[in-house]
Amino acid sequence: STRPTESAAVPTAASTATASGPVELREGSKVKVALVPGGAHPYFQPWKEAARQSAADFHLGGVVFNETAEWDQAKQNNLLDSLAAQGYNAFGVFGVSPTDINTTFGDLKSKGFAVASLASCPAGDTNEADFCLSTDVEVAAYKAAKAAIDAMGGKGVLVHLTGNNVDANTQRRIKGVDKAVEETSGAVKLLPVVADVDKDLQTAQKAVADLLAARGKEIGGIVSTAYNPAVAAAAGVKKAGLPIKVVAIDDDPEILRAIREGSAYATIAQNPRGQAYVGSWALALLQSQQCTMRQPGVVIDSGSFLVTKENVDGYDTERRKTSEQIKQRFAAELLSCR
Amino acid sequence: MGPRRHRQAADGVSTRKPLFGLLGLIVVLVVVFGTLSPAFFDERLVLFPLLRDIAIYTVVGLAQMVVLSIGHMNLAVGRMAAFSAMFMGLSYDRLHLPLYAGLCIGLLAGAAIGAFTGWIIARTGVNSFVVTLAMDFALLGLIPVVYTALTANAAFTVKPDGMRELRQYSLGDVCLGNVCGSPAVPQMMLLAVAPMLALGYLYHGTRPGRELLLTGSNPLAAELSGIPTRRRVVTAHLLSGLLAGLAGFMLAVATGSFRATIGEEFLLPSFLGAILGGTAMAGGVVSVIGTFLGTSLTLVIRRGLELVGIGLEYLNVYLGVILLLALSADRFLQRRGVKS
Amino acid sequence: MLIAICVAGYLSLVVASGGAFASGNAVQTFFQFLPVPVLIGLAQMIALSVGQLNLAVGALGGFLACAMGVLMADLGVPAPAAIVIGLALGAAVGALTGALVVFTRINGFIVTLATMTILIGAQYRLVGTRTVSDYSPGLKEFGQASVLNIPLVFLLALGVAALVAMFFRAAAPGRRMLASGSNPLAATLSGVSNDRSVILAHTLSGLVVAITAVVTVAVSPGVNRSIGGDWLLPSFAAPIIGGAVLTGGTAVVLGTVLAAFIVRLVDSARAEFSLQPSWVNFVVGAVVLGTVVLTRARETRRSGGSS
Amino acid sequence: MVIVADQLVKVFPGVRALDGASLRLEAGSVHALLGENGAGKSTLIKILTGVQRPDQGRLLIGGEAVTLRSPTEAAQAGIGAVHQERNLIPAFSVAENIALQRLPIRRGLVDRAHMRAEARRILGLLDVDLDPDVRVDRLSVAQRQLVEIAKALYGESRVLLLDEPTASVSPAEAELLFTVVRKLADSGAGVLFVSHKLEEVFAICDTVTVLRDGRTVLDAEPIADHARDDLIDLMVGRSREALSFPPRPPATQPAVLELDRISTAAGHREVSLSVRPGEIVGLYGLVGSGRSELAKALLGLEPIESGSVRVRGKNVVIKDVRQALAKHRIGYVTENRKEEGLFLDQPVSRNIAVTVWGRIAGALGHVSPAREGELVSMWVDRLGIKLASSRQLAGQLSGGNQQKVSLAKWLAAETEILIIDEPTVGIDVRTKGAFHELIWGLAADGMAILLITSDLAEMITLADRVLVMRDFRIRGELDNDHHYDRTSQAVIRLIHSKEI
Ligand SMILES: Nc1ncnc2c1ncn2[C@@H]1O[C@H](COP(=O)(O)OP(=O)(O)OP(=O)(O)O)[C@@H](O)[C@H]1O
């Protein structure tokens, strides 16, 4: 469950209130923020709305959301340069390739732009961006797996469906799931990961169908850390009418629907809206020279939430609360402002 | 093999390479985009990265061109790049070799895998399409195994000395006395120019090059004219692997790490660049400059649209439409030219 | 030859799975996902028969699937109407592509690559990143329905295959297309219009893609921008393993179907033995190469691929 | 019905293929169209069949002006043609190839029964017995030729245009064709007959038109009024004497090429022959007797099962043409230029230079353009190849000029042993003479030549010794005294000799 995160977040929130007043952005009109995901994906859709809202709330020079990177690091680098050429001077980026993105961040910083790594942090233990606001993909995968295992009653056979096998993020998701399974010390058996099934919905559907046809009886839980397999798994399990607990990540309408109708057990919702909204705000503070990071490259958890049938309608308010707390935390601990 | 060749022989137009047309198109587009958004001429933020891309994808196109020249295809062009980049990463990460030593090792690996592919094709006489497709799958399986075994995130992140410089430096940084090159032209461009010159010479000036073309033009007649067609098949695929490797290196340097996903985006651009440039899929006709221009055309269009601020909703639509319009216009003018 | 491999492969799977693989459910699952590879293979084969390539197979399929989905789910168009529109649209796009190839004389590869890009863009315009799923239950039932564990959609695909075979064997336009593909000059001198053949080929190719899209909409839980993203290589692999020649003049319907079957076998094996994806890729590579070496080696001692 | 071409002009990049050519083809007559290679004969025929559009001039059919936009329109106007290039669909059946013009349809599908019947009927006219259902790619060169003729007859053509129909058929088959042609003419059809074999022309034609450099220099005159030589003069533009070579003293040096009781996978049995330097050995036989395949076997393209090959006295096993060329200095001029001889989409220069690169290539295989250029232009001149520039694509040359290119390739190679397969198929009289002098000269300079030809006259003009092959066996050998009647008698006798 998500209790720990919150209980962690709440006291800090309390403390900020006393420590220092909330930070107000004085002059945002010269700051143009570009929010650049790795490519088109349901996960990032809330960024659009957040972009509009932050532009309005903080009177920024402009906030643009551009998803034309098409999951190609080279394309994303070019896109960032183009945006810079168009006058954008603060960047919130989901790096296509976690192992390369630090290089990109470095280049952007060296050109004097404020940079935030949103929704995922660079691989390795350094972060060239000003800060990283995310729930790390590995952690999210870990939580999803745990949720599935709990639902399975702590034992049984678990399967992990995921995307492009040679992608670094996929490797981290696999690690996350493996970790959760290891913690059961053998009570839960993990079938070999089914990767490369996110290419298109049918590949995913086929993979799920074949899986259920071959192993359906023994499988107790499916955790999908990619979008299409999640949709396919929910539908597949429902069709096969097997008592398999499907846990997804992210909260695309399609997945929430599956949870409501019970074909999926749960999902690990993250906080893309908060990432974009708070991220833009912090970027504006940095780029307008009003503040600096106390500890450049710091990593902040943007929160993650277990969504089941029970809280499927309520979890979003909880999530907005968290976003607010993150903002306060920035003000209190992370930024030092003039 | 007959059909396309007859078609070509039948009318001179289709065989003449549309180089000037392409050049014209590129100029026109640059002017248009430049006026729509003056930022287009920003040396540091636009021209430099654009030219760096052109350099990389020109090499990719050449890697496809050399096999097209014998009427074959290489569907594994991207995976061969990844394969050879893997060896480069290994030699930096494990052997701590300097940048160019690692490059050489990687290129050797690329050449080897290419030659092996060519050898299978020559031996079995099976369609290159199928063999390279199979090779692609095989490598697709092999590469992740190695990376997951040896690295944390499916990538070698060590940065040998000179890598950063190679990525960032332009001709502006090479000066004779106090005259310096243009800061808009990345030094990496040299890595593309070198193979362009080499291939240009190979095809126009040397025996093996011409023998490649004739093998593509009519394998049976080539065999009967004393050309070692099988050896040429191997040669072509070897070169393809080598160039793919070079492209992989350039991409890795440009983005930052030697990773398993290198080259995933290479396949279609490799054909597009070469064929736009006037290289015939049926073999026997190549154009090195054309490959460069064809690659430039597509990248200029994309970059221009980006700068004008086209979102994903329209980007691809415009990309395709502009490409079609531009080429149709070009063809139309060409035919007018021939008539008069 | 291919047949032998198919039978052998299938039986070995049945044995390996201790008979489980012969069970109704498994059989149904197996054939449930055969129609799409078969149909896209045929669509590509039709283009190849006149020496053309159709890179837009996946993009067109994805676009049409999404278009039909949106028509039904958002605009409330009844399924039959949506299907008719989809088919018509597919044929139209195909015809347009063919016309472009003929009238601009731009290489078909480039043209279809451009149309592919356009269609991918259009598909995104239609559905963005969402998944459209609440459309005609009737259609979805059809997608799941089966007689004796053989899904209707598979029978549909076989029907289409039969028609295509018929077309190339016995219909005058089909024969003319093959003539154009095999030797355009000779075809011209025999009063066959190569231009017409090319346009017709692209039109039919588009139509078959549209049928594939219909099947997709019926079979899959929903449609989104990912549909069709993975069709390109399979569409080539099936006919070429089946014995089609890239430069035209061949129509190998049976070969295409069998090749698709073989690839599907590998999928199932992957699940059956829960193989590592890497291994599966090895296997696919090996199977593809093995099959073709066996079937082709005796044919041609001539160096190099036929293209 | 008459068909009239009036002052046609056709210009290709660099060439005026037709430059005021006129033709008047009467119904009920066989009309010869003569001219050197590149004179414009095929172009004229392509225009009469709507394959190409004239740049100037008019076509009149039955008195009124017409424009033929496509071969279909020509067919509808009752014009059928056998073009110079082979134009069959290899994978289709004989019947289907014949009927491709207008496939018979029944209930939307091709009516195969009817198609087969039609094919049988037409093949019957030619009385050729060929199974209408056999795939064309299983046929011999000659058989394919006959199918093309049947194809032209399909659809009751009132006008039949034959562009070198006898170029690659045996005399017997040619005879057959002539009787058919006569039949057609007598039944009121107009036949246009293009050939470089003047004997044939005189044998079957009533009237004659001569083209020179795309211009009509003799317009539809009775052939009877003209002697062989003044026709040649008209074609060539200047008079030349017919050549005949005196018998030579038999060559004395030891043989450089010897086959000793060779048997091949292709079916040759116990084939033995030897060729000395300075000697032309003729290998005669009907089409399909296995001569070309013997040559191919010799070059390692067909497996040799038993027997031995000796080159300059040493036993050798030849792997491929490259080895034959580089190591043993053996060259092979293929018989079938389109598939085996030429690179149609490549410049003429490369087509010729391909065999010499090995010799002139320097370090890194560098080929000096100058060196290559002069070699190419030398051979272009020596064979009088008619082209716009050496950068012109081989596929754009006239049929005969293509043949010259494929020969030039091997002459340029400067081999010591040369196997020449059907060198003068589709070559005009003058050039044929030039070829003969050339080949004779090569031998005189000490080259060992094995000459394969189905043209008996040519064989007797050139060969020192003639070997006769039938059904993949050597049936006999005779010394050639260059006396046509005597030697031809002997050869024919050997061919039809019944002994096994
Ligand atoms: N498609 C083409 N492009 C360019 N030149 C051509 C083309 N077709 C023919 N020519 C030129 O036109 C001239 C006439 O060619 P044509 O084939 O009519 O000669 P021909 O009389 O048939 O000779 P032959 O007896 O050798 O067949 C030649 O010089 C040839 O090179």
Ligand SMILES: Nc1ncnc2c1ncn2[C@@H]1O[C@H](COP(=O)(O)OP(=O)(O)OP(=O)(O)O)[C@@H](O)[C@H]1O
């Ligand atoms: N009756 C036949 N039926 C089928 N194929 C044949 C027949 N005769 C010959 N062929 C094939 O046609 C080609 C011509 O035969 P080949 O060239 O070997 O004999 P040839 O005496 O050299 O004839 P040519 O005079 O055409 O050179 C060969 O490929 C041969 O296999």
Ligand SMILES: [Mg+2]
């Ligand atoms: Mg001719």
Ligand SMILES: [Mg+2]
């Ligand atoms: Mg022969």
